[in-house]
Amino acid sequence: MKILDDPRSSAKNLTEALRLDQSITSKLLKVVNSVYFGFPRRIDALDQAVTILGYRSIRNLVMITTIFEEMDRQYRKTSLNREAFWLHAVGCGAASKIIAQKTETADGEEAFLAGLLHDIGKVFLDAFMHEEYGEVLKRAGSDGLLLHEAEKKYLGASHAEIGGWLADEWNLPLNLTAAINFHHAPARNRDHYTLVCLVHIGDILAQAMEIGSDGQELLPPIDRQAWASLHLTPAFLEQILPAIDQELTQAQIFLPGE
Amino acid sequence: MFKRNGQPAMDDKKNMKPPQKNSPKSGARQAAELKARLEERFRPHQDDEIMMVLKNVVEKHLLLRLRIPNH
Numbered sequence: 001m002k003i004l005d006d007p008r009s010s011a012k013n014l015t016e017a018l019r020l021d022q023s024i025t026s027k028l029l030k031v032v033n034s035v036y037f038g039f040p041r042r043i044d045a046l047d048q049a050v051t052i053l054g055y056r057s058i059r060n061l062v063m064i065t066t067i068f069e070e071m072d073r074q075y076r077k078t079s080l081n082r083e084a085f086w087l088h089a090v091g092c093g094a095a096s097k098i099i100a101q102k103t104e105t106a107d108g109e110e111a112f113l114a115g116l117l118h119d120i121g122k123v124f125l126d127a128f129m130h131e132e133y134g135e136v137l138k139r140a141g142s143d144g145l146l147l148h149e150a151e152k153k154y155l156g157a158s159h160a161e162i163g164g165w166l167a168d169e170w171n172l173p174l175n176l177t178a179a180i181n182f183h184h185a186p187a188r189n190r191d192h193y194t195l196v197c198l199v200h201i202g203d204i205l206a207q208a209m210e211i212g213s214d215g216q217e218l219l220p221p222i223d224r225q226a227w228a229s230l231h232l233t234p235a236f237l238e239q240i241l242p243a244i245d246q247e248l249t250q251a252q253i254f255l256p257g258e
Numbered sequence: 259m260f261k262r263n264g265q266p267a268m269d270d271k272k273n274m275k276p277p278q279k280n281s282p283k284s285g286a287r288q289a290a291e292l293k294a295r296l297e298e299r300f301r302p303h304q305d306d307e308i309m310m311v312l313k314n315v316v317e318k319h320l321l322l323r324l325r326i327p328n329h
Contacts, residue, residue, distance in 0.1 A: 205312075209316055209320070234314075241319040242319070
């Protein structure tokens with residue numbers, strides 16, 4: 001993560017570091033050769049992948065692969081339906097990316113990455129406060145609360161806040177940290193407002209479209225200002241839902257264990 | 259088509275199956291279940307214009323995804 005975050009590190013540094021981790025390398029090459037990228041020729045070597053995709057895309061891919069695979073592998077104890085949870089994460093990534101691209105408000109890959117990681121705090125809570133978190137999931141349902149409200153009420157912090165703290169600890173870029181931290185309260189962050197709004201709406205769209213499950217049955221409301229800031233309309237929404245489904249089909253390669 | 263998991267009503271395997279050929283009731287039942295599920299999930303947002311737009315668009319999309327004509 002240090003190499004990824006260091007502005008002085010080069011593609012060569014990254015390739016050398018990656019070579020030391022066989023599992024990341026093989027997953028990375030699998031993703032690069034998937035329909036998500038759709039390259040006509042097979043890419044067999046890391047340096048070839050870095051040359052073709054560029055440092056930034058590879059950095060993003062490494063970030064996803066490392067976080068997803070490690071979180072899923074290390075923290076198996078779970079109250080969340082983990083398979084459905086990861087699918088929701090990919091769904092949010094796909095929705096955020098499509099909105100970003102169609103509205104031309106942000107870089108699609110950046111929005112995808114932010115969407116993928118938005119609920120990472122839930123995995124942490126589920127792993128380290130397993131029993132308490134299982135209780136919170138139940139109570140959110142019985143109290144009629146949104147999950148982040150129930151977490152705040154019973155644990156003192158929401159998954160968004162915990163995720164923001166984690167992202168900060170991992171030295172993730174500030175825009176990703178903001179998207180993770182404020183995806184339930186976009187108005188509270190102005191520095192990376194557009195990305196936060198994209199993930200806020202991508203999250204709710206993925207839930208409404210029944211793409212996986214983020215652990216709650218209630219739908220959070222869409223923030224009016226976030227909707228307005230992206231100039232969304234009913235016609236636009238109708239147009240993007242099939243595109244989100246298509247993106248999701250291709251992006252399933254990012255699911256842990258795929 | 260990709261896999262989907264975790265929604266309460268989707269746990270019922272019957273809800274995951276596409277409508278059988280020559281079985282219009284099957285499609286009608288799936289449509290009714292989908293509408294009821296969305297009705298329930300969007301109930302707290304009945305006075306929210308944006309959420310009602312979302313509900314209508316998503317309902318139309320999910321019916322199309324299941325290849326069910328809008329009942």
